[in-house]
Amino acid sequence: MREDALAWTVPVMRAGYAGRGLTYLVIAGFSLWAIWRGGQAQGPSSALASLEGTTGGGIVLVLIFLGLIAYAAWQVLAAAMDLEAHGQDAKGVAGRLGMAISGLVYLSLAFAALTLLLSSAGPEGESRLREWIGTVMGWPGGRWLVGLAGLVIMGAGAKYVMEGWTASYERYLAANSSTARWRTPLRVGVAAHGVALGVIGLLFLTAAWRADPSEAGGLASAFDWLGEQAYGRALVAALCLGLLGFALFCFVNARWRIVPRVAGDKTETLARAAQRLAAKVA
Numbered sequence: 001m002r003e004d005a006l007a008w009t010v011p012v013m014r015a016g017y018a019g020r021g022l023t024y025l026v027i028a029g030f031s032l033w034a035i036w037r038g039g040q041a042q043g044p045s046s047a048l049a050s051l052e053g054t055t056g057g058g059i060v061l062v063l064i065f066l067g068l069i070a071y072a073a074w075q076v077l078a079a080a081m082d083l084e085a086h087g088q089d090a091k092g093v094a095g096r097l098g099m100a101i102s103g104l105v106y107l108s109l110a111f112a113a114l115t116l117l118l119s120s121a122g123p124e125g126e127s128r129l130r131e132w133i134g135t136v137m138g139w140p141g142g143r144w145l146v147g148l149a150g151l152v153i154m155g156a157g158a159k160y161v162m163e164g165w166t167a168s169y170e171r172y173l174a175a176n177s178s179t180a181r182w183r184t185p186l187r188v189g190v191a192a193h194g195v196a197l198g199v200i201g202l203l204f205l206t207a208a209w210r211a212d213p214s215e216a217g218g219l220a221s222a223f224d225w226l227g228e229q230a231y232g233r234a235l236v237a238a239l240c241l242g243l244l245g246f247a248l249f250c251f252v253n254a255r256w257r258i259v260p261r262v263a264g265d266k267t268e269t270l271a272r273a274a275q276r277l278a279a280k281v282a
Contacts, residue, residue, distance in 0.1 A: 019067010
């Protein structure tokens with residue numbers, strides 16, 4: 001397929017990353033505000049519910065819904081059409097499968113925002129997740145499936161931490177003064193997202209080990225678990241600050257991310273610019 005025939009996927013990708021960034025900005029922002037006032041950090045459902053009660057919150061919820069729909073579509077399209085050039089080998093197929101699964105997760109989050117827009121019901125994301133896990137545990141081998149899901153989530157978290165450490169995502173960012181200036185907060189943000197996923201995966205494993213669905217949960221449960229550790233309040237606040245960095249990462253991607261199958265080699269990436277600079281210094 002010709003590169004220009006795929007150009008229509010770029011606006012979908014940009015809208016998707018903008019919606020994802022807005023979501024994490026709301027989660028981290030409301031959580032830090034709650035911590036500052038002596039409360040608890042908020043998961044996605046609670047943060048979106050808090051947003052609904054603010055002036056203009058409904059408009060932002062609409063933008064989040066549309067953005068997350070776009071992000072889910074982008075992930076599925078990128079996986080099906082290999083828009084990020086992962087390749088056909090085992091590693092590439094695994095990466096593309098991960099993108100497709102991620103798209104489905106963000107699709108569910110988009111409809112959580114839509115539910116809040118269309119009803120006055122409170123946030124129920126965590127309880128619904130536990131009900132679903134309880135149902136799965138009732139299946140033959142269900143505990144093993146929940147445990148496997150925990151390992152997969154932890155693996156995704158480790159992948160994000162490594163990407164933050166190595167900045168491997170820079171091969172998808174255009175080189176310019178802005179992307180170069182924000183390299184440190186972007187790396188911290190990506191790693192923080194990985195830590196959050198790692199804790200969520202650990203909770204799934206604990207639920208499978210103890211055969212107790214109430215042990216599992218999403219980001220809200222991860223905040224709660226961290227809060228129970230030594231210096232828990234500081235750990236949660238640090239994670240929320242890191243997730244603000246991840247929101248920045250999403251916004252930067254919305255503006256400067258490159259789609260390899262569309263851009264080809266026409267645009268210099270941040271990774272390539274760093275390699276060229278290192279070669280000059282050497």
